[in-house]
Amino acid sequence: MSVREQVAGDFIADVVRADLASGRTRVQTRFPPEPNGFLHIGHAKAIITDFAIAEQFGGTCNLRFDDTNPDTEETEYVDAIVEDIRWLGFTPERVLYASDYFEQLYAWAEYLVGQGLAYVDDQDVETISAQRGGYGKPGIPSPYRDRSVPENLDLLRRMRDGEFPDGSRCLRAKIDMQAENMQLRDPVMYRIRRSHHHRTGDRWCLYPLYDWAHGQSDAIEGVTHSICTLEFVSHRPLYDWFLEHLPLPYEKPQQLEFARLELTHTVTSKRRLLALIADGVVDGWDDPRMPTLRGLRRRGYPPAAIRAFCEAIGVNKTNSRHSLEELESYVRTSLNQTAPRRMAVLRPLRLVLDNWPKDAEGKPVVEWFEIPNNPERPEEGTRRVPFTGELYIEQDDYAEVPPPKFYRLAPGREVRLRGAYLITATSRVLDTCERVAEVHATFDPATRGGDAPDGRKVRSTMHWVSAAHALKAHVALYDRLFTAEVPGERTGDPADDLNPASRELLTECFVEPALGGPTAPGETVQFERLGYFAKDDRSPMLFHRTVGLRDEWAGLQKRQA
Numbered sequence: 001m002s003v004r005e006q007v008a009g010d011f012i013a014d015v016v017r018a019d020l021a022s023g024r025t026r027v028q029t030r031f032p033p034e035p036n037g038f039l040h041i042g043h044a045k046a047i048i049t050d051f052a053i054a055e056q057f058g059g060t061c062n063l064r065f066d067d068t069n070p071d072t073e074e075t076e077y078v079d080a081i082v083e084d085i086r087w088l089g090f091t092p093e094r095v096l097y098a099s100d101y102f103e104q105l106y107a108w109a110e111y112l113v114g115q116g117l118a119y120v121d122d123q124d125v126e127t128i129s130a131q132r133g134g135y136g137k138p139g140i141p142s143p144y145r146d147r148s149v150p151e152n153l154d155l156l157r158r159m160r161d162g163e164f165p166d167g168s169r170c171l172r173a174k175i176d177m178q179a180e181n182m183q184l185r186d187p188v189m190y191r192i193r194r195s196h197h198h199r200t201g202d203r204w205c206l207y208p209l210y211d212w213a214h215g216q217s218d219a220i221e222g223v224t225h226s227i228c229t230l231e232f233v234s235h236r237p238l239y240d241w242f243l244e245h246l247p248l249p250y251e252k253p254q255q256l257e258f259a260r261l262e263l264t265h266t267v268t269s270k271r272r273l274l275a276l277i278a279d280g281v282v283d284g285w286d287d288p289r290m291p292t293l294r295g296l297r298r299r300g301y302p303p304a305a306i307r308a309f310c311e312a313i314g315v316n317k318t319n320s321r322h323s324l325e326e327l328e329s330y331v332r333t334s335l336n337q338t339a340p341r342r343m344a345v346l347r348p349l350r351l352v353l354d355n356w357p358k359d360a361e362g363k364p365v366v367e368w369f370e371i372p373n374n375p376e377r378p379e380e381g382t383r384r385v386p387f388t389g390e391l392y393i394e395q396d397d398y399a400e401v402p403p404p405k406f407y408r409l410a411p412g413r414e415v416r417l418r419g420a421y422l423i424t425a426t427s428r429v430l431d432t433c434e435r436v437a438e439v440h441a442t443f444d445p446a447t448r449g450g451d452a453p454d455g456r457k458v459r460s461t462m463h464w465v466s467a468a469h470a471l472k473a474h475v476a477l478y479d480r481l482f483t484a485e486v487p488g489e490r491t492g493d494p495a496d497d498l499n500p501a502s503r504e505l506l507t508e509c510f511v512e513p514a515l516g517g518p519t520a521p522g523e524t525v526q527f528e529r530l531g532y533f534a535k536d537d538r539s540p541m542l543f544h545r546t547v548g549l550r551d552e553w554a555g556l557q558k559r560q561a
């Protein structure tokens with residue numbers, strides 16, 4: 001992977017390099033998801049950054065679950081996150097859990113109480129947050145702030161022993177109620193909460209908050225550089241305060257922040273993604289329209305394309321939104337190299353070759369063509385594709401009265417059937433609604449393989465499938481989940497910008513027989529002239545359109561403008 005060179009020029013790498021120059025001897029990072037949902041493309045950016053920095057400096061990167069909130073976390077998410085990181089192409093050095101440090105964290109809390117640096121507050125969270133004040137608005141010290149050390153210790157132990165109801169008390173760090181940084185105005189460290197934890201079960205009724213768990217977990221694990229997103233900049237002084245005031249036998253980790261990755265036409269926040277599922281907008285976390293890694297995988301996105309995109313956009317210091325088209329262009333470039341070519345007809349029109357020969361028993365002859373799997377990579381070989389006198393072509397590829405610049409099939413016109421023969425349309429049959437139901441044509445036997453011996457040219461090459469051999473398939477076409485570049489920008493509610501036509505399911509498609517065999521989940525093929533498609537790993541003969549061959553969306557918008 002070329003992660004190395006790309007990240008080499010970024011500011012995080014510069015900091016790490018400077019640290020190494022001034023005495024740090026090793027580099028260790030971590031990716032710290034909360035197991036309360038599935039990973040999305042934004043997380044991919046974080047994963048790639050964490051692993052790339054470790055790799056670049058010969059260090060290691062762990063996966064650590066920040067599982068401090070039992071109300072929203074589940075084992076199902078833990079397993080999925082492990083699997084998704086592997087799919088993306090990374091192997092954590094170790095898989096760790098913040099919940100493994102609950103005992104140590106608690107011991108450190110008693111230590112801070114003993115130092116007079118933490119106290120038990122009997123007020124509820126609403127009161128506490130009202131007293132915190134704001135910018136230019138002084139904080140109000142809690143009436144419990146000056147409790148004695150023995151009283152605080154006694155209360156903390158009784159909190160742990162389950163003597164008090166949920167939410168009735170909490171432990172706070174005693175820092176500075178007038179600090180300019182709100183995070184330092186006596187932040188809550190522990191809350192009482194009786195909730196079953198996916199790993200520690202019912203052992204605890206005291207759960208640490210993010211800030212009280214994160215830096216200490218980093219330190220315990222030996223993390224040197226704790227990379228996170230910009231919203232944690234204001235938390236950094238608190239991160240450092242805890243580490244400075246604890247008797248840590250470890251080297252102190254350093255927090256570094258970079259910009260979140262946001263994409264146009266989609267949302268990347270677990271809460272918003274969850275809302276899409278709850279509202280029935282999508283079918284689930286792995287709906288191919290979702291920006292989750294599961295959704296992208298099902299849609300047929302190669303992990304290499306996601307990595308290449310994340311590397312190309314680099315690590316930024318200010319938040320910005322990248323266009324979905326940019327990501328799609330990486331997907332297209334990657335698939336153009338790897339995807340086998342196949343033929344599929346999405347909106348079929350019957351084509352009958354009136355002069356096609358019959359065998360001794362009067363049945364139409366079947367001819368097999370060797371067609372390259374990928375013209376860009378001859379080493380991929382060929383496949384055999386059956387051809388007979390009855391075929392399907394796309395409805396779009398025939399026009400009764402061809403408009404200007406329409407070079408495909410029309411009455412009296414000759415075109416090429418890809419890799420097979422030149423054919424000329426002779427007549428058509430209309431259905432009861434006066435629509436073209438069937439086109440008749442003749443083929444020129446001298447053009448086998450698709451070229452005329454006399455060198456005459458045709459202006460169009462069309463894909464086809466043999467009617468007798470074709471397999472029925474369903475094909476899902478996808479469009480932007482949201483029509484607006486920034487969903488919710490106008491009204492504050494992304495739901496107002498939902499694209500009602502984000503999925504179109506075609507149920508009368510025909511594909512060539514080679515597509516009937518097993519494909520690896522996520523293996524994506526190119527349907528010639530149509531785009532890239534991924535076969536679903538659950539529903540047989542369902543294909544998801546990964547991405548079109550060209551950026552049709554940009555073209556459509558230009559036309560509308």
Ligand code: ATP
Pocket residue numbers: 031032033034035041042043045046227228229259260261262268269270271
């Ligand atoms: P969400 O807002 O989707 O719930 P989160 O930040 O709460 O995301 P975590 O599980 O806490 O999700 O995230 C794990 C790591 O991934 C964190 O270090 C976080 O900074 C990073 N991360 C999350 N979203 C993005 C994003 N859009 N771009 C880059 N990094 C991200």
Ligand code: MG
Pocket residue numbers: 034
């Ligand atoms: Mg978070």
